[in-house]
Amino acid sequence: MKWQKELGGWLLASPYLLSAVLFFLIPLGWSISLVFFDWNLISPVRTYIGLDNFREALSSTRVYNAFLNTYKFMAIIVPGVLVSSLSLALIVHHLPRLKQFYAVGFFLPYLASGVAIGLVVRGLLAYDSPFNEFLRQVFGSSPRWLRDPVWAVLVIGFMIIWKFSGYYALIFLAGLQGIPRELYEAASLDGAGPFTQFRKITLPLLYPAFYTVLVLAVGLCFGIFTEPYVLTGGGPRFATHTWQLEIYYQAFERFRAGYGAAVAVFNALATFISILIIRRIVEAWGARRGFR
């Protein structure tokens, strides 16, 4: 009886164990040795080069650009997506009917493939597109969009904000629905206007949702790949270059497996440390204000 129970547990867990060994532990072990070698993926010769891959990555302007751009994207995406998703959630929350309809509608961008939306953005921003014709008629000129280092970052940031707003709005919406109505009624009896109520009740009680969205949005910025891959290739002049583009380029276009893996380690470190710092800051800020 006893061993049957044991066996049953292991048997049911075995698909996971199998995949964890094969596609997690083995690559994990492999990645540890890989980063110390210079290897082009094909040749039988692998040269042990110690920490050279890391040294090269640290002094590479490509990696530096990817590192810096992540924070550029973050500066646009995080505030943008926070404001837009909270606004969408507030609107849906205050609709007496059809909440579900609008919430589902706002979520639809999340389903978009960055590739397919890349087509639309490329078409809309092409020099002789109706959108640019319109801009030229009204303002006399149109930006160079994806060929301008500032606009390119903004456009890609905006695509990502568009994609995730409706999803994060659902997180805020769940938070809003968890706030007891009595709080607003009591505040209103005390003479608090809608604006004060929003500041003193809604915002503090939304803190957990805010925290979740913030951490998700920050993490997101470290994994940007599809949009710049199809639209800018990381340009112009590396303005939209990202960690994943760099790893893909080094490992699978220049076939530098060890170096690509080393860059990936730096990517993971940067992600981990940045999220840790931002979490600390937000937690400290929340604690000072008495949020939880």
Added chain:
Amino acid sequence: MSKNLRKKFALVGLYLLATCLLLLMISPYLYMLLQSLAPWREVDRVFIPSSLGLHSYRWLLGGGLSTLPRPWLRAWGNTALVTTTVTLSRVLVGALVGYALAVLSFRGKRPIQNFILFQMFYPGIILLVPAFLLIRAMGLYDTYLAMILPGLVSTWAIFMYANFFRSIPREVVEAARIDGASELRIIFQIMIPLARPVTAIVFLFLFMERWIELLWDMIVVRDPSKQTLNVLLATMFGPYGGYPGPLYAAGVLLTFPIIILFLLFSRRFVSGVSLIISS
């Protein structure tokens, strides 16, 4: 009276705002659809085409450019095949392993749980290159299995199911056992039916995620007849640049099936998302 009226106006305004925002949010899809149906000389030149037709789709399904023919329809099939296989497996394995971790008691359960958490928080990007090397070493490079095998198990799905099964009273399982039901029977006839809200949300999210995967599929498959539609479309930005109409048609083929699937299941969706957040 006037206060009531003002409230009504505010409400109309709110619905107006919500509808405008909704149209704005889905406008890229509408643009894609209209451009895929537009006459070729009007694609990306006007917002509303003067006439609509299926010529872009016909061109696409006929194989595309004669100098650079591509199996567009087959690519759609590849996407559907890979996504369906992977997602079904992820859901099934998620339920089985989730049940083992939440309900059964066996030695090794604790370490497995901890290991799953470790794997969930381990940065996957570090494993990209070695996982590719492993696939190649297994002789799976440029095969469907390369896209399918590494994705058959999702730690997130396991986590979601385990969380849900933990919330089910133990008496349910005990009673079934006393009636002589086997564990597998309990899983398939009691637990999985109970877990329908979880299944809906897990299935949808995993399906959507896999449907638009780009990086991995691009790395492990080069043969155009095995590429997914997303990869094929991504590689055609340059060479098919002069044929935006058909590319929009391919975008519609890629995007609209998943929107329709989502809308079919969306009734349970909004309430289901709170399941994700709470865990």
